Amino acid sequence: MSIEARERRQGAALVAPALIWVLIFFIIPFAGMALMSLAHLDGREVVQSFDLSNFAKIFTDPSLRKGIWVSLQITALVTAISVLLAWPLAWIIATRVPARWQRLALLIAVLPFWTSYVVRSYSWALVLGENGVIMKTLTGIGLLAEPVQIMATRAATVTGFVHFFTMLLTLTIYSNLIQLSPNYARAAQDLGASRLQVIRLVILPLTLPGIMTGAFLTFVLCIGDYITPQILGGNNELTLPQLIMLQLGRRGDYPMASALSLVLMAIVTLAYAATSRWLRMDRL
Amino acid sequence: MRVLAWAYLLAMFGFILLPVVVLIVFSFQDSRLPVPPFDGPTLRWYAEIIADRALMEALMNSLLVALISSAVALVLGFLAASGLARVLLPGSALIRGVLIAPMTVSYLIIALGLLQMFNAVGLRPSLVATGIGHVVINLPLCFAIIYASMGEHQKNAMRAARDLGAAEWQVLWHVSAPMLLPSLAAAFFLAFTFSWDEFIIAFLLTRFDVTLPVEIWSMLRSGLSPATNAVGSIVFLVSVAIVLVLELTLFRRRGA
Numbered sequence: 175m176s177i178e179a180r181e182r183r184q185g186a187a188l189v190a191p192a193l194i195w196v197l198i199f200f201i202i203p204f205a206g207m208a209l210m211s212l213a214h215l216d217g218r219e220v221v222q223s224f225d226l227s228n229f230a231k232i233f234t235d236p237s238l239r240k241g242i243w244v245s246l247q248i249t250a251l252v253t254a255i256s257v258l259l260a261w262p263l264a265w266i267i268a269t270r271v272p273a274r275w276q277r278l279a280l281l282i283a284v285l286p287f288w289t290s291y292v293v294r295s296y297s298w299a300l301v302l303g304e305n306g307v308i309m310k311t312l313t314g315i316g317l318l319a320e321p322v323q324i325m326a327t328r329a330a331t332v333t334g335f336v337h338f339f340t341m342l343l344t345l346t347i348y349s350n351l352i353q354l355s356p357n358y359a360r361a362a363q364d365l366g367a368s369r370l371q372v373i374r375l376v377i378l379p380l381t382l383p384g385i386m387t388g389a390f391l392t393f394v395l396c397i398g399d400y401i402t403p404q405i406l407g408g409n410n411e412l413t414l415p416q417l418i419m420l421q422l423g424r425r426g427d428y429p430m431a432s433a434l435s436l437v438l439m440a441i442v443t444l445a446y447a448a449t450s451r452w453l454r455m456d457r458l
Numbered sequence: 459m460r461v462l463a464w465a466y467l468l469a470m471f472g473f474i475l476l477p478v479v480v481l482i483v484f485s486f487q488d489s490r491l492p493v494p495p496f497d498g499p500t501l502r503w504y505a506e507i508i509a510d511r512a513l514m515e516a517l518m519n520s521l522l523v524a525l526i527s528s529a530v531a532l533v534l535g536f537l538a539a540s541g542l543a544r545v546l547l548p549g550s551a552l553i554r555g556v557l558i559a560p561m562t563v564s565y566l567i568i569a570l571g572l573l574q575m576f577n578a579v580g581l582r583p584s585l586v587a588t589g590i591g592h593v594v595i596n597l598p599l600c601f602a603i604i605y606a607s608m609g610e611h612q613k614n615a616m617r618a619a620r621d622l623g624a625a626e627w628q629v630l631w632h633v634s635a636p637m638l639l640p641s642l643a644a645a646f647f648l649a650f651t652f653s654w655d656e657f658i659i660a661f662l663l664t665r666f667d668v669t670l671p672v673e674i675w676s677m678l679r680s681g682l683s684p685a686t687n688a689v690g691s692i693v694f695l696v697s698v699a700i701v702l703v704l705e706l707t708l709f710r711r712r713g714a
Contacts, residue, residue, distance in 0.1 A: 181545045184626055188541025192534040192557055192597060199594045200560050203571030210574055263470045270463045281705070282471060286478045288697040290655050292671045293690035296678055297477035300484065303682070305493040307480055341474060369459075398564030400658055405678065415566050422662075428574055435567045442562070 211432035220428055228433035238417060242437065245414040248328065249397040252335040253389050259336065260343035261385070265377070267344070268351040280348060284341045295405040298334045299325060302406070326408030334402045339395070343388035350384025351377075386452030393445045398438060414438050478694065485687035492684045503688040513689065516673035520654055523585055523669055527592035528600075528649035532642065534593070535600030540634055543608040544616065554605075561598040568594055569659040576663070583665040591659040596649035603648070607641035647704055651697060 211229070213222045232238045267279045286294060301307050302324045309321040324330050354377070362376045363369075400415035407413070412420065414434060421431040446453075484492035486499035507513055538557060542550055560568060572591050573583075581587060612634070619633045620626075635642065657671040664672060670693070677686050 178545075185541040185545040188537045188544070188626075189553060190541075192538035192601065193553065195534055195593065195597060196556055196560065199572065199575075199590055200568065201556075203568075203575040204563075206575050206578065207567070207571045259470065262466055266463045266467050270460075271467075279467075283474060285698065286474060286694075288651070288701050289478060289481075289694040290671060290674070290690065290697070292657055292674050292678070293481065293686075293693055294477060296674075296686060296690060297481040300492055300682060300687070301477050301480050303493065305491070307476075307494055310494045337474065337477065340470075394562070394564070398566055400566055415564075418566060418570070422570075431570060432574070435564075435570055438564060439567060442564070446562070 207432045207435060210429055211436050213429040215425070215427050215429055218426060228430050229437070231430070232433060232437060237412075238434070241412050241414050241417040241434075242441075244328075244411050245397050246441070248331060248335070248403070248413060249393055252332055252339060252396050253392045255332070255336050256339040256343050256392055257385055257389055259340045260388070261347055261378075261381070263340070264344045264347035264351055264384075265373075268348055276352075280345070283344050286337070287341045291401055292405070294338065295334050295402050298330065298337065298406055302330050302333065325406065326410055328407060328411065331403045331407035331413075334406045335396055335399075338402075339388075339392040342391060342395075343385070346388035346391070347381055347384040350381045350387075354380055383452050386449045390445060390449045390453060394442050397441060481687050481694070482691045485684055485691045487684040487687070490683070492682055492687050503684040504692075507685055507688050507692075510685075513670075513673055513677075516668050516670045519585055519667055520670040523589045523592060523660075524650045524653040527589040527653050528596060528646050530589075531593045531596035531600045531649050532646050534597055535602075535645065536604055536635070536638075536642065537630075538601050539605040539608060540616075540630055542605065543613055557601050558598045560594050561602075565595060565656065565658045569662040572659070573662050583663050585664060585667050585669070587663040588660045588669065591663055592649075592653040592656060595656070595659070596652055599652070600645040600649055603641050603645040604638060607638060612637055644704065647700060651700060655693075655697070 209222070210220070212224050212226070213220050214225075214227060215221070232242070263283060267276055267283065271279045289297075299306075303309070304321045304323065304325065308324075309318070312318040313321055324333075358376050358380065359372050362372045367375065397413075398415060400413075400419055403413045403416055404419075409416075414437070418431050418434045418438070421427040421434065483496060484498075485503060486496075486501070488497045488500045488502075542554065569591060572587065572594070576583070576587055615633055615637060616629050619629045624632070655671060656669075657675065660669040660672050661675065668676075670689075674686065674689055674693075677683070677689070
């Protein structure tokens with residue numbers, strides 16, 4: 175056997191365990207789910223069939239259709255607000271904070287990133303509740319006569335999400351910003367650009383990869399998350415993941431849960447296609 | 459402009475830290491509701507959760523699942539990265555794509571797929587099932603981190619060892635692993651924190667023995683309580699400790 179053939183065989187042997195794991199515990203379950211999405215529920219029994227009735231139902235049933243719409247709205251809103259909040263924060267840390275304090279500033283800016291996801295949503299429930307810190311403060315200083323309900327509304331869900339994803343985007347935009355040579359800004363200034371023009375016309379476009387990478391991650395994680403809308407938004411309006419969990423819980427409707435999951439995946443794939451030319455995942 | 463920048467920085471820090479501060483402060487609340495006015499401090503809620511058998515079991519389960527699943531993901535990812543870095547296999551790009559693929563799919567969907575498969579083959583929900591799911595989500599992460607840190611230098615050293623007669627396992631154990639130690643450690647700890655904190659897979663794939671996030675979830679059902687704050691604060695401190703250790707040891711070397 176030639177050396178090359180032996181090397182190749184050994185290489186394949188090293189890759190095999192990981193590939194087999196992904197095949198058995200990811201690809202096969204996924205294929206099973208695709209098959210399941212074509213089945214239907216008869217009483218409480220799953221009957222395998224091969225039709226698209228679940229998908230047809232998703233796009234005709236008002237509550238299911240609304241779930242997709244609610245998810246898209248919340249995700250778009252969260253992504254937009256998070257980018258708007260994170261960009262100036264990342265920029266200030268990268269350009270205004272002295273170099274030796276930057277790592278510390280960044281560490282503080284993403285500290286709650288490391289708290290448990292469930293606990294973080296719970297903490298916002300504490301803050302936003304009717305008796306929470308914010309309402310007590312606002313009514314205490316007389317800005318509000320009565321507490322306003324935020325919990326169990328979309329505003330609570332969005333606040334919880336924005337908190338998390340502002341941290342994520344600050345990281346991706348910051349790591350983009352510090353890789354930029356200061357010469358760009360200097361050159362633009364020498365050519366007569368005002369400070370705001372430098373930011374708007376030079377720096378901002380150069381951070382598009384960082385913005386897009388963060389925005390894509392935000393979109394994917396936000397639209398697939400069950401915890402935040404469940405804890406903060408409650409059951410008043412359901413998002414796509416909440417609907418999926420509802421199918422499982424209430425009547426064990428695996429076919430419909432699978433079909434909804436595939437719709438969720440299709441949305442994520444579209445988002446990837448739309449942003450892929452800016453994505454720089456490897457540079458994170 | 460300058461003042462505005464600092465004001466914005468402070469305001470954002472306030473927004474970012476607010477929930478954590480509220481969480482920790484009201485874990486020392488004396489009365490039964492973790493809302494203002496603050497009437498502590500007391501440690502009674504910490505005493506209560508330490509005496510809570512179910513909670514402590516969930517904590518141990520979480521540690522166990524995180525340790526074992528991260529170790530498995532690390533080994534599989536390390537072997538695969540070594541194999542792919544070693545020779546140009548036919549279809550390398552495709553293999554890399556397949557190994558990374560689970561990263562692009564929501565945890566909820568991975569959990570649902572596994573749940574259905576385990577149901578089909580008659581495997582009951584358990585910590586093992588959860589661990590399997592955690593390897594699925596962490597394997598791409600470990601693979602990507604390790605593969606990205608394998609440069610030419612690394613490959614040359616491996617080749618030299620092989621030419622000098624080292625067996626494949628000796629190359630991996632004595633040459634590759636020590637050279638890649640920082641990224642191996644980074645991959646392991648990241649995988650560990652992801653598994654330790656993971657909710658939806660554990661929620662769908664466990665039943666009687668649960669992990670900590672699932673146990674916390676069921677604590678939430680009974681409403682707000684300083685006991686939940688206390689658990690949250692402890693989990694937070696553990697995670698921050700891990701991150702600080704990483705920051706002070708591994709990442710310092712990159713000279714950042």
